[in-house]
Amino acid sequence: MFRLSVDLATQELLPPASEVGGPNGRQRRDLGLRLQWLFDNGKLPEELHDLAHCIKEDGNDGAHRGTLSEADAEDMLDFTVHLLERRYTLPKRILDAAARRAERSR
Template sequence: MSTFIFDCPNCSAKKSTFDVNGSEPKGVTVSTSNDWYLFSTCRSCSVSICINARVTYSTSLSLDSKCGKNANLRIQALREFLSKGCSIESGFVDFKYSPILPSTELPPEYLPDEVESLFKEAAKCYAISCYNASGAMFRLCLDITTKNIISQYASLNPTTNDKKTIHSRLNWIFNNNILPKQLEELSRCIKDDGNDAAHDGSLSKDDAADLLDFTYILLERIYTEPARIQTAHQRRVERRQV
């Protein structure tokens, strides 16, 4: 089994020996196959993590002379090198830690770029158990979206107080039947949870999950469903024109 020396990001052991259990190139072309993922286990704590490494310049030149421009041959040659059961630091450099994150909740379709980016960031924080950060980002999603709703329904004459906070905006939105009343009770706990996340860092996993659920439903109602209807209508028009 091939090995290398690296400071373990899990147990903080300095210059721990890592055993390479598997490897994958980042790409399958000549220009990218010099970058590799090394799935490795720290001998100090026995935790497996993913390490990034780059083929040394001298090894890359050697591969060029042996394999030419054939990316598959280069990958095969590097895999053979990794399987030799030796220290791989003669062939690889720039070892870096690349954490493997849990899968995250995907955002609804057809979101504005800014809202989609915030939702993804919130979902990533939730996936790694950073619930206060997740709550703050979901709250920002709600803040932007409720402002957009108020702007969209400006003809209903919302007052300055109606526009002031997420709490007042949501009250106005429900009072004007823009969102179904079934969501109103959930939205009340969401506002409290959001304030907790923003001010005293007390958000639990369940609180953050409530925020995720409500934010997802709200975004679907406001952005996804109208876009799907418009897309279906456009397809119908196009079919009738054939």
């Protein structure tokens, strides 16, 4: 489920397929290649880069081999939580704070 969450959350970060310089078809389909493209192009925070390998490697192991350890699952949880917080939670918190400030200044 972590891998699916990351897959869905990162697809919307891609530019339209018609855009020049965007990812190729394989990078769009393959999560590991897509993550690398997103990091290389500044679409994901660099602080998450080292932890991102767990989604590709551990996600594949868990889905296909069933050899996922507790530590591997914790790495995947950490990456997924941090990614989703950066993508959705933090921007909303910033908007809410700006709205509160605007309301107070009236």
